[in-house]
Amino acid sequence: MTERMEQFDEDLDPGEYSKLSADLRALFKTLRSVPPEVDRAVYDRIHRHFAGVKSSQGKYRRFRWAALWKVAAAAAVVIFAFSLDLTKRSERVTQRPALAEIQAADIDLNGRVDILDAFTLARQIEKTGHVESRWDMNGDGLVDRRDVDTVALAAVRLDKGVL
Amino acid sequence: MEDRELIQLANTGDPDAFEALYYRYRDWIYRLAWRFTGNQQDALDVLQETFVYLLGKFPGFELTASMTTFLYPAVKHISTAIRAKRGRFTSDNGVLDELTAPTLEGQTDRNRSELATALTILPGEQREILLMRFVDDMSLQEIAAALNTPIGTVKSRLHRALHTLRYDRRTRDYFLE
Numbered sequence: 001m002t003e004r005m006e007q008f009d010e011d012l013d014p015g016e017y018s019k020l021s022a023d024l025r026a027l028f029k030t031l032r033s034v035p036p037e038v039d040r041a042v043y044d045r046i047h048r049h050f051a052g053v054k055s056s057q058g059k060y061r062r063f064r065w066a067a068l069w070k071v072a073a074a075a076a077v078v079i080f081a082f083s084l085d086l087t088k089r090s091e092r093v094t095q096r097p098a099l100a101e102i103q104a105a106d107i108d109l110n111g112r113v114d115i116l117d118a119f120t121l122a123r124q125i126e127k128t129g130h131v132e133s134r135w136d137m138n139g140d141g142l143v144d145r146r147d148v149d150t151v152a153l154a155a156v157r158l159d160k161g162v163l
Numbered sequence: 164m165e166d167r168e169l170i171q172l173a174n175t176g177d178p179d180a181f182e183a184l185y186y187r188y189r190d191w192i193y194r195l196a197w198r199f200t201g202n203q204q205d206a207l208d209v210l211q212e213t214f215v216y217l218l219g220k221f222p223g224f225e226l227t228a229s230m231t232t233f234l235y236p237a238v239k240h241i242s243t244a245i246r247a248k249r250g251r252f253t254s255d256n257g258v259l260d261e262l263t264a265p266t267l268e269g270q271t272d273r274n275r276s277e278l279a280t281a282l283t284i285l286p287g288e289q290r291e292i293l294l295m296r297f298v299d300d301m302s303l304q305e306i307a308a309a310l311n312t313p314i315g316t317v318k319s320r321l322h323r324a325l326h327t328l329r330y331d332r333r334t335r336d337y338f339l340e
Binding site for chain 1: 173176177178181182185189190193194197198203206207210211214215218221222274275278279293294297298328334337338
């Protein structure tokens with residue numbers, strides 16, 4: 001009789017040790033089978049679990065639809081508000097003084113409108129409280145802080161270089 | 164139907180698919196749990212607890228290895244917890260002691276008893292791998308994954324276990340052709 005040698009480079013086949021394998025299986029074979037009460041208990045548990053899952057999935061679906069509607073409504077409100085805001089902004093842009101109107105804003109007469117013109121006008125208003133009506137930049141009949149703002153706005157415009 | 168297909172169906176809420184998985188692995192788990200606990204009632208409790216644990220994974224369960232690889236550590240962990248809770252065996256040697264004892268009919272199966280005695284001389288980690296391979300029918304890769312152990316370690320432990328049994332007078336006949 002020769003001894004069997006294992007080769008461990010590859011997976012070992014229990015079939016090659018059929019007697020050992022069979023005896024080990026027999027050794028650890030359970031004496032009794034699973035009682036039907038245990039099967040029934042597990043069966044009930046399975047069906048309860050999946051019924052719960054279905055119910056919570058239904059609730060989740062309803063919640064999801066409600067949430068979707070809320071999100072859609074909120075998005076619509078935001079879009080509407082945003083569009084209103086854009087309209088206002090475009091109005092503001094059109095309210096900005098035209099180039100021709102602000103040529104008079106060159107308060108210090110140095111040939112260009114810059115922030116110094118706004119400072120000069122502000123200082124003049126502050127000092128005297130009364131300035132020439134030609135500096136009524138916004139045409140509201142008064143020469144005040146709002147006209148300083150108009151000059152400052154003209155000074156920081158990107159296309160001020162054309163003045 | 165393959166395990167993965169059943170799992171897929173169970174993930175969609177099909178209880179019958181899960182039930183099929185239960186009947187497929189019930190006896191395997193029961194046998195394994197009995198080996199870990201050495202007690203039939205505890206083994207039945209482990210069986211139920213294991214399926215409750217598995218059930219909790221649904222829906223959304225993804226099987227990345229084989230079912231036995233997934234179930235083995237769960238059964239082992241639950242068995243250890245139940246055994247500790249009830250203050251029963253501190254190791255699976257208890258099962259082997261029980262196996263070496265005379266059978267209910269008052270007769271001792273000599274081969275059975277000697278094989279069980281020979282197994283008690285193996286270190287726990289070697290015996291575990293031997294039983295996983297020969298009794299639970301798991302591949303070396305599955306054993307390595309289930310125990311989270313390198314496959315080289317699994318191979319060497321199995322090799323040492325077989326080597327010990329080959330040179331043990333009670334089991335050497337298994338290795339003769």
